[in-house]
Amino acid sequence: MLELKQINKYYNQGTVNEMCLFDDFSLSIGEGEFVSVVGSNGSGKTSLLNIICGSIPLDAGRILINGKDITRMPEYRRQRIIGRVYQNPAMGTCPNMTILENMAMADTKGKSFNLRRGTDRQRISYYRELLSSLGLGLEDKLEVKVGVLSGGQRQAMALLMSTMTPIEFLILDEHTAALDPKTAETIMELTGKIVREKHLTTIMVTHNLRYAVEYGNRLLMMHQGNAILDCSGEKKAALRVEDLLDQFNAISIECGN
Numbered sequence: 001m002l003e004l005k006q007i008n009k010y011y012n013q014g015t016v017n018e019m020c021l022f023d024d025f026s027l028s029i030g031e032g033e034f035v036s037v038v039g040s041n042g043s044g045k046t047s048l049l050n051i052i053c054g055s056i057p058l059d060a061g062r063i064l065i066n067g068k069d070i071t072r073m074p075e076y077r078r079q080r081i082i083g084r085v086y087q088n089p090a091m092g093t094c095p096n097m098t099i100l101e102n103m104a105m106a107d108t109k110g111k112s113f114n115l116r117r118g119t120d121r122q123r124i125s126y127y128r129e130l131l132s133s134l135g136l137g138l139e140d141k142l143e144v145k146v147g148v149l150s151g152g153q154r155q156a157m158a159l160l161m162s163t164m165t166p167i168e169f170l171i172l173d174e175h176t177a178a179l180d181p182k183t184a185e186t187i188m189e190l191t192g193k194i195v196r197e198k199h200l201t202t203i204m205v206t207h208n209l210r211y212a213v214e215y216g217n218r219l220l221m222m223h224q225g226n227a228i229l230d231c232s233g234e235k236k237a238a239l240r241v242e243d244l245l246d247q248f249n250a251i252s253i254e255c256g257n
Helices: 046-055 099-107 121-132 151-162 180-199 210-216 233-237 239-254
Strands: 002-011 019-029 034-037 060-065 082-085 171-174 201-205 218-223 228-233
Touching: 002 046, 019 060, 034 151, 034 171, 034 210, 046 082, 046 171, 046 180, 046 201, 082 151, 099 121, 099 151, 099 239, 121 151, 151 180, 171 180, 210 239, 228 233, 228 239
Parallel strands: 034 201, 034 218, 082 171, 171 201
Antiparallel strands: 002 019, 002 060, 218 228
C-alpha cells in the first residue's frame, strides 16, 4: 500500500509568486490498484508523481510504502521499487546504446556492477523472448542503436525495461501523449497486458479521458491540488467519458474560463 499523509508542497516559497499546490493532502492506494489520474494543467498530477518518486521534496507530510516511511529516501533508492515511464520516449532509454545494451542495463537495476562485461550473453535469449512479446520485431534488432527507433518502439521498450526487475509500483507519466493515435493504442494495450500479468500497483496520469475510463479500476480527478473525484469498483466501471467532460466543464465555469 502507498500512503501520502498530510503532504504540503509549495512552489517559489518566500517570493511574490509563492503557490501552495498541496495543503494537507492525503491519499491511499491499495496493493494491485490501477489508478488513472486526470485533471487540467497545473492541477497537481505530475507533481503527485514526482513526490511519490522522490523527484521533488515535500515541505511537510509523510510518504509510506507498506508501512515503511520513505519520505527522506533519495530518488535513486526509490527506483529499486518504482518503475516509471515518462511522456518523452527518449527519457526511458539510452539512444547511443544498442537494444541489447539497454535491456542488459535494465536487467541489472538495483544490483551491484563490479568489474565484468556490461552485457551478459547468457541472457540474450531471455531478452529476445521479452522483446518478441511486444510484437514489434525488436528481437531481431538487438545490435541496433535505440536512437534510430521510432517513438512508439522506444516507448514500448521503456515500458518493458521499467518492469524487468521486481517492482512494487509502476508510474506512467502521460506515457502515450507524444505518440500518434495508432501507436498510442498499441502502447496502452501493452500497458494493460503487463499490469495484468505482473499484478502491478499502477498510477497512470493521462489527458486521454477514454484511456482513463477504459483502463484501471480506480479514477482520480485532480484540481488545484485536491482529488475532487475518486471513484472505484462499480462506480468506476459505470463511468463514461461524457461524465468526465461534464466535470471539466464545471471546473472551467468555476474558474471563469
